[in-house]
Amino acid sequence: MTVKTGFLSRLTKWARLHSPWVLHFNTGACNGCDIEILDALTPRYDIERFGIKLKATPRHADILLCSGPVNNQSAKRLRRIYEQMPSPKFVLAIGTCACSGGVFRGCYNIHAGVDTEIPVDAYIAGCPVKPEAIIDAVAKLIAKLEAA
Amino acid sequence: MSLVNISVGPQHPALKEPINFTFTLDGENIVSADARIGYAHRGIEKGMERGNYVQGMFLTERICGICSHAHSMAYVLGVEKLMQLEVPKRAQYIRALLGELERLHSHLLWIGVAAHEVGFDTIFMYSWKDREVVMDLLEELSGNRVNYAVNIFGGVKRDYTKEQLDNVRAKVLSLKSRMKYYIDMATHEPSFIARFRDVGMLSHNKAIELGAVGPTARGSGVPVDHRVTDTFLIYDELKVNMIVEEGCDAMARYDVHARELLEAVKIIEQILDQIPEGPISVKYPRKVGPGESITRYEAPRGEDVHYLMADGSDKPFRYKVRAPTLANIPAVLEMFKNSHMADIPVIIASIDPCISCTDRAVLLADVYTGKPAMSWKELVAYSNRYYAENHGIKG
Incomplete structure (x- = not known):
């Protein structure tokens, strides 16, 4: 992507930094990480105070949160969802399974991690990932965006 | 009114997890529904x-x-x-x-x-x-x-x-x-x-x-x-x-x-x-x-x-x-x-x-036609062959 310095691009960057919208897709997880992602939205952690909002469709999302080792069935859907997201797009691999396949690595229909299908920007390990770690990863990703 | 099929899932606002439902609708009423599972199958x-x-x-x-x-x-x-x-x-x-x-x-x-x-x-x-x-x-x-x-x-x-x-x-x-x-x-x-x-x-x-x-x-x-x-x-x-x-x-x-x-x-x-x-x-x-x-x-x-x-x-x-x-x-x-x-x-x-x-079961069916990818006979033959080759058990 070429770096633009016009008013419009500064405005979009400002908006993106202050309100990144996320999409959650379960790529064959055990639900542990999925619940922790939802947990991060609820009063104890409340990531909405950073402007982070869970969206239901890939076309509205800036960040794709993937949980779970990718299996044969979800691989195709994962690629399609990634393609539907508008650029620039970012992917977080949430949980040990999404990073490397975790405990399921070597099972017959497991692709051993999200990065076997789509490019990943941040890996968060943990089984399951704690909500604090998800918030930390998103904050780091925003810092990375800011520097770009 | 003719019946309409709509597909919901695997990634859908109404769903929190990957599953696919196919609904047959008569207007706003559901006539029948079918589920397709296996999106979280990990073996x-x-x-x-x-x-x-x-x-x-x-x-x-x-x-x-x-x-x-x-x-x-x-x-x-x-x-x-x-x-x-x-x-x-x-x-x-x-x-x-x-x-x-x-x-x-x-x-x-x-x-x-x-x-x-x-x-x-x-x-x-x-x-x-x-x-x-x-x-x-x-x-x-x-x-x-x-x-x-x-x-x-x-x-x-x-x-x-x-x-x-x-x-x-x-x-x-x-x-x-x-x-x-x-x-x-x-x-x-x-x-x-x-x-x-x-x-x-x-x-x-x-x-x-x-x-x-x-x-x-x-x-x-x-x-x-x-x-x-x-x-x-x-x-x-x-x-x-x-x-x-x-x-x-x-x-x-x-x-x-x-x-x-x-x-x-x-x-x-x-x-x-x-x-x-x-x-x-x-x-x-x-x-x-x-x-x-x-x-x-x-x-x-x-x-x-x-x-x-x-x-x-x-x-x-x-x-x-x-x-x-x-x-x-x-x-x-x-x-x-x-x-x-x-x-x-x-x-x-x-x-x-x-x-x-x-998602425990493996669906042995063609994704697009819905026909079984393997007939029962073929499945039995396959499983006997698998166990004969890998575990030495004669079927």
Whole structure:
């Protein structure tokens, strides 16, 4: 992507930094990480105070949160969802399974991690990932965006 | 009006987990529905055959991230049956305590999700805030928020001090007034009642015929709760009231969940009152069997069935899991019939689905035509050939 310095691009960057919208897709997880992602939205952690909002469709999302080792069935859907997201797009691999396949690595229909299908920007390990770690990863990703 | 087919899922705003439903609609009414599962299939049953029994414990825990203790319990009970171990009483009480705390967090989670599906996000936030209290307790007791890994063959890994157990009692009792509020709200809040009453009807006879389990069955007046009907662990020493509602609709299922919260608090109090002193584990053998065992465990969502075939080695020979949501899928398809399209999210949520638990089976069918990719004859020939080549068993 070429770096633009016009008013419009500064405005979009400002908006993106202050309100990144996320999409959650379960790529064959055990639900542990999925619940922790939802947990991060609820009063104890409340990531909405950073402007982070869970969206239901890939076309509205800036960040794709993937949980779970990718299996044969979800691989195709994962690629399609990634393609539907508008650029620039970012992917977080949430949980040990999404990073490397975790405990399921070597099972017959497991692709051993999200990065076997789509490019990943941040890996968060943990089984399951704690909500604090998800918030930390998103904050780091925003810092990375800011520097770009 | 001609019939229209619409497909919902696997990634859809109405769904929290990957599953695919195909609805046949006549206008706004659902004529029939079909489900396609397998998006979270990970091949755990085959994976069980790779590792030894101890490794299997970690894999069964990760069948489901909500009721992980239930699955690990069912596995451990099955293996212990074949090992013929006498598990110390204190360990069994600790297992039951963790199980009931898990039921608390799972039901609070469900109440939130159900409220969210009817657009009542305040209750979603309230119940998940209360759930954090239970999650803190679980983290304190086990070291992790979800996959507790507290079981080991012959007992549990952690023992608790009196202060820790008193803390559990205090925290759980502090939630009691909140639970009463959820029950009260469901009986008085008109907008809530309007969305749940007479939605997703599952008659008593249909619930039995389709083999519904857990709160889904109990919401249709079927008295099945294995803590009472087929006791395991130390539940025969506790007084457990089975919560059964006759409403047959989503409201009845909500009531079952909400009242079971209070019941779980009572059970936790009994456990804390009766927990004996003593050892928490015994030594276990490395090799198991030969033999077979079937275990039933009442998970928050219903009956977990685990089957184990052991051949005397240190690895399971065959493992089979039937999770509660799989048993409830025929029931949810029945509920969809003659329902309104707008009620789809509520009906799906009302069975408390956990798709990650469900996806055990491999579908041998062509994705596009729906025809079986393998005929029965071919499948038998394939399985005989597989076992002849890999395990030297002649079919």
